[in-house]
Amino acid sequence: MRIPLIAGNWKMNKTASEAATFVRELAQKAIPSPAVETVIAPPFTALDSVHRTLGLGSSIGLAGQNLHWEDHGAYTGEISAPMLKDLGCQYVILGHSERRAIFGERDAVIQKKLAAAFRHGLKPILCVGESLGEREAGRTAEIITGQLKGSLAGFTATHLATLTVAYEPVWAIGTGKAASPEQAVPVHQTIRQLLQQEWSSTIAQGTRILYGGSVTPQNVASFLASDEIDGALVGGACLQVESFASIIALAQKRTGH
Numbered sequence: 024m025r026i027p028l029i030a031g032n033w034k035m036n037k038t039a040s041e042a043a044t045f046v047r048e049l050a051q052k053a054i055p056s057p058a059v060e061t062v063i064a065p066p067f068t069a070l071d072s073v074h075r076t077l078g079l080g081s082s083i084g085l086a087g088q089n090l091h092w093e094d095h096g097a098y099t100g101e102i103s104a105p106m107l108k109d110l111g112c113q114y115v116i117l118g119h120s121e122r123r124a125i126f127g128e129r130d131a132v133i134q135k136k137l138a139a140a141f142r143h144g145l146k147p148i149l150c151v152g153e154s155l156g157e158r159e160a161g162r163t164a165e166i167i168t169g170q171l172k173g174s175l176a177g178f179t180a181t182h183l184a185t186l187t188v189a190y191e192p193v194w195a196i197g198t199g200k201a202a203s204p205e206q207a208v209p210v211h212q213t214i215r216q217l218l219q220q221e222w223s224s225t226i227a228q229g230t231r232i233l234y235g236g237s238v239t240p241q242n243v244a245s246f247l248a249s250d251e252i253d254g255a256l257v258g259g260a261c262l263q264v265e266s267f268a269s270i271i272a273l274a275q276k277r278t279g280h
């Protein structure tokens with residue numbers, strides 16, 4: 024049984040003090056439920072204030088938005104896995120399409136980052152997704168498969184036990200044009216089949232695959248209606264307490280809690 028995950032990727036939004044106000048309100052509005060896991064990924068500078076505001080034992084988990092593959096050293100401007108752990112993170116988002124497109128991250132680098140996450144017990148949320156041109160050229164499955172094989176190369180089933188994959192079509196991110204469930208589900212199936220082929224059916228059945236790209240309170244239920252879609256990675260709609268809390272509530276409703 025895969026417990027659905029609703030994760031909010033704040034991207035480069037909110038100062039530490041704005042973040043504290045936000046999570047105080049979110050903790051009041053979002054009713055905790057064991058049926059749906061909730062995670063937020065504030066910018067690095069807000070992690071400490073969010074962690075302190077939520078307090079120990081909060082039902083809202085924390086994720087970093089990125090990390091460096093080394094634990095420490097001369098890497099100006101970078102943040103390591105032990106630093107994220109120390110600030111209360113259980114998760115880290117890796118391979119986001121904005122990291123790939125704007126910062127030139129390739130699968131081989133994402134692989135090293137995944138290794139750092141696994142080494143330190145941070146659960147990675149690995150993002151994959153095709154561009155509009157790639158989809159229109161009928162290359163979606165090939166692109167997703169290549170990204171997964173490249174970034175997951177060399178990892179064992181034991182490593183993958185803590186992996187979450189997020190399918191985020193690049194053309195759906197921040198555009199207000201979400202994929203339809205009919206477009207997303209076959210890609211989720213492709214991802215699950217690859218996990219089965221390359222690792223095991225236990226890994227394939229146990230790995231959560233989220234959908235991301237213009238998820239809103241209006242469309243989240245249509246994604247979660249499919250057994251293939253184990254939650255959502257939310258961008259814009261996670262920045263307001265009302266909309267993120269209602270996405271969480273809708274996910275809980277889907278699971279009957």
Ligand SMILES: O=C(CO)COP(=O)(O)O
Pocket residue numbers: 032119191195196197198199235236237238256257258259260
């Ligand atoms: O990139 C995303 C989450 O990681 C999705 O962003 P939007 O929900 O704003 O499209």
